[in-house]
Amino acid sequence: MTEACGLVTVQRMTGVINVPRIVRIRSHSPSTETVYVRLLLGQTPKQWEEAAEALAVALRAERVGVERVRPQVIALIVQRSEPFTQVIVPPDIPADSDAVSLANVYLGETEHGSDWHAPLIGQHWLIAGATGSGKNSVTWMALRACAPLIRDGLVRLHVINPKGTELNALRPVSYRYAEADKDIVDVMGSFWETMQARKRTLAEQGRRTFEMSRETPLDLLVIDELGAVTGYGDRSLTRGAQAVLPLILSQARALGGSVIGALQEPTKDVIPQRDLFSLRVCLRATSAGHVDMVLGEDMRRRGALADEIPNVPESAGIGFVVKQRSRTPMRVRAAYCDDTDIAELVRVAGWPVSELSRTGQG
Numbered sequence: 001m002t003e004a005c006g007l008v009t010v011q012r013m014t015g016v017i018n019v020p021r022i023v024r025i026r027s028h029s030p031s032t033e034t035v036y037v038r039l040l041l042g043q044t045p046k047q048w049e050e051a052a053e054a055l056a057v058a059l060r061a062e063r064v065g066v067e068r069v070r071p072q073v074i075a076l077i078v079q080r081s082e083p084f085t086q087v088i089v090p091p092d093i094p095a096d097s098d099a100v101s102l103a104n105v106y107l108g109e110t111e112h113g114s115d116w117h118a119p120l121i122g123q124h125w126l127i128a129g130a131t132g133s134g135k136n137s138v139t140w141m142a143l144r145a146c147a148p149l150i151r152d153g154l155v156r157l158h159v160i161n162p163k164g165t166e167l168n169a170l171r172p173v174s175y176r177y178a179e180a181d182k183d184i185v186d187v188m189g190s191f192w193e194t195m196q197a198r199k200r201t202l203a204e205q206g207r208r209t210f211e212m213s214r215e216t217p218l219d220l221l222v223i224d225e226l227g228a229v230t231g232y233g234d235r236s237l238t239r240g241a242q243a244v245l246p247l248i249l250s251q252a253r254a255l256g257g258s259v260i261g262a263l264q265e266p267t268k269d270v271i272p273q274r275d276l277f278s279l280r281v282c283l284r285a286t287s288a289g290h291v292d293m294v295l296g297e298d299m300r301r302r303g304a305l306a307d308e309i310p311n312v313p314e315s316a317g318i319g320f321v322v323k324q325r326s327r328t329p330m331r332v333r334a335a336y337c338d339d340t341d342i343a344e345l346v347r348v349a350g351w352p353v354s355e356l357s358r359t360g361q362g
Contacts, residue, residue, distance in 0.1 A: 005054045007047065009040050023073060028112040031083040035076040036069065045074050049302050065303025067328035077303060079331065083111045084318055088335040090144060093348050097148045102155075102218065105145045107138055108317065111331035118279055118321075120145070121218055122210075124249055124259040126226075126274055128266045128294045129283030133309075134316035135262040136166050137334035138281055139222060142260060143170070143345055144337065146220065150349035153214045158191050160184050160223045162233065167224050169342050173349040175219075184229060185240035191221050191257065192244045198255040210256035219257045221248065226263040231270030242272075249276035266293040281332075283319035284309040295322050295329060304329035 002008050002020055009018045020043070023036040039045070048055075049066045055076065056064040065077035088108050094100050102121040110116045118125075120142055127135045149155040156175035161167040164179045171177050178187040198216065202208070212218050223229060229241045248259060259277070266274055274280070274293070282294040285307045291300040300307075304320040317334040337345075 001055070001058045005051045005058060007043070007051055009042065029083055031079060031081040032111050032113075033078050033080070034112075035078060037074050037076060039072045039074060048074055048076070049298070052301065052303060063303055063305050063308075063331075065329060067323075067326050069326075077111070077328075077330075079111065083113075083331065084109070084333040088317070088333055090141060090335040090337055090341050093144050093147050093344060095148065097152045097154055100145055100149055102145065102149070102212075105142055106335075107141045108332060108334040116321075116332045116334075120220075120258055121212065122253050122258070123279050124253065124277045125261070126266075126271075126277035126280045126294065127260070127262045127283070128264070128281065128285070128290065129262075129306075129319060130264060130286045130311070132311070132313070132316060133283035133285075133319070134334060134336070135283060136224070137317040137336055139167075139224075139260055139262060140337035140342060140345070141335055143222070143349075144341065147345050147348040149212075149218070153217060154212055155218045155220055158187055158219060158221045160187060160221070160229060162225045162228045167222065169346055170222075173346055181234050181237040184237060185244075188221070188241060188244050188248070191219060191252075192248055194219055195248065195252045195255045195257050198257075199251075202255070210254060212256065216256055219252075221257065221259045223259065223261040226261040227265050227270045230273075231265070231267075246273050246276065249273050253278070266290055268293075279321070281319055281321050282306045283317070284311060284315060291320075295320060296327075299329050302329055 007020060018040050020040055021038045023038050025033060025035050027033045045066060045068045052064045052066055059078055061078045061080050063079040067075040069075050091106060103119045104117045105120045106115055106117055108116045127138045129135045146155045150173055157170060159167055159170050159174045159177045161179050176187045178184045230238055263271060280294050282291055285291055288300055288307045291304050291306045295304055306320050309315050309318055317336060320329045321332055323330055
């Protein structure tokens, strides 16, 4: 197999063929296994990344990803079939705020059969995918984790909902909510003003880091259809958003501000600030080029085949993220929140919000 894929070396003097050695194999499930391989002298992980498609054919696998483990050792993530064949049910919402860790929010499962967690506090999330790919599954899971914190005044939601459909259930529990263009610009501007005020407060207190409390809650800006806000909406809307969003993304993380943005088209024309998002999720994509636009250079070559995810309802919520340490793409699936789960989120998060605090509603 390795010889057919051009992954062997031949000694010039003797003609002896040197074959890479398998160190060990781990089987995570009937669909996915990891093969650890010791590279030959002179080989690089990039050579194996470039041969990933040929290796998948040779192994009769749907996909082969390449992970750099340590010097001279790589791991081949061999996906023989779809690892996600069942809808993932969201866990119960914690009753108490103390039971929630925004540094480790549960979102779903990984292809290795483990839970998929991601930090929310101190991070900005970009969730990209075609229509029907399940982008808001990720958003709803994050918000379910925040529900008791919203109720207790530790998290404030700033919701931008240009379509007026997907996130309209959040209106009763939002600190600020907007659908109309003018209101969207006002909410984003107000969010940035909150961050500036937070910066002054930290400076006056002689503190360098943000600590979540009722006096200084985490301000979470949730933007559905980010492309309509920054790229192809009304000119006054896009100009206003493009003026303030880079400031929010570049400075708010240290000040207790986080952003979750969802969009369909991740081009630079639509979202020039995409590199300022610290966590990026690529669900089913319509173009191979979109994968690297979202996840980073060469991520598709390394196994993030988001453009090959079938366009069927059963694939909603399936996509790829990049492991922070190894910079390797990993297949994941977000849990699915139905209307009952969303209603539970709103019920748990419900708390008395004054009319004055909800100015800017569309």
